[in-house]
Amino acid sequence: MPELPDVEMTRCDLKRWLVGAIVTAADTEDARLSRPESPRAFAHALVGRSFEHVERRGKWLRLDLDDGGKVFSHLGMTGGWVRVAVGAAVVRFERARIDVALHGRAFSVRYVDARRFGRLLAVREDLADWNALGPDPFADGIDIGRFSQALAKGRRAVKEIIMDQRVFAGIGNILATEGLWTARIDPRSSGNALLLPTDARAIARGLRRAIARELADRKRYTDGRADSFFVYGRAGQPCPRCSTRLSSVVLGGRTTVFCRGCQVRRRPRASQSDA
DNA sequence: CGGCATGTTGCGCA
C-alpha cells in the first residue's frame, strides 16, 4: 500500500471517516508499531477526544486531536486503514482499533499491517522524522531550482537521490522507477552529472505523471490490484516505448528496472571547468 | 522450498 498515492488515498479516507468524530474506544497491543512509546499511551491519548485534521507529508500521516495531541501513522510496507461496523470481528492483520461516533452514527476504524513495518504513535509533539521530511511533490509541487541543487550535491545515483525523503517526501521504489523511465533517464546516472535544467525538469515531470497515474489507478480499482506500471516489475519484458528487453539492477538495495535502449545514462564530469 | 516484496533503521567500515 505504501507510496505517496496510496498514502494520499488513505488520508482522504481517514479525513472522511474521522474528522469531527469522537473516539469512544481505542486499542492497540502492538509494541512494535508504537515504539518507542508504550502501546497503552495510544488508548489513553485518544478516548474522549475528537479529530480535527488529517495531514500527510510524504508517506507519513498525522491526525490532529482537539486537545493538541497528534497521532502519527506510517504504513510501512503493508499497512492500511479500513472502516467496519462497531463490534465487528477482528479484521485479518488488524493491529489497532479506533471506535468512533460521528453525526450520531457509530463505526470502527482499524489499522491492518501484515508485516508490521508500519508505525502508529500518539504523541504531543511532531516527530523528528516528520520534521526532517523534504517537500512533498504532490502537495507542495516541485521546486526545480532546489531539486537541481540536491542533484548537483549528490554523488549517489539519481534514483537514490529522488528516493531520499529529505529530497522528496513520498517517492518510493515504484514512483522512482516509473518516473525515471518516463523522463528517459538511466537510474544509475550520478546526480552531479544531471546539471542540465532540462534533466531536472524531465524528472520532475516524470514523477508528477507517475503520481497522477497511480492516483487515477487507485480511484478506479478501489480494491483490485491493477498493475498498470510501465516497467516496475517487468524486467525481461519488452520496453513499452522501444521494445528493448528491460534490465534490472540493484541500487541502494532496491530492485531497479530500466531500459538500456531509451533511458540515457549521464556520467559525472571529472571537473566543472567547462562552460 | 526458495525467492521476492510498495519501507526504514542500525551497524560496521571506508
Next chain:
DNA sequence: TTGCGCAACATGCC
C-alpha cells in the same frame, strides 16, 4: 562528518 553496503525487521505470496 559523511556516506555506502548490507543485514535485519515479520510475514505473505508466487
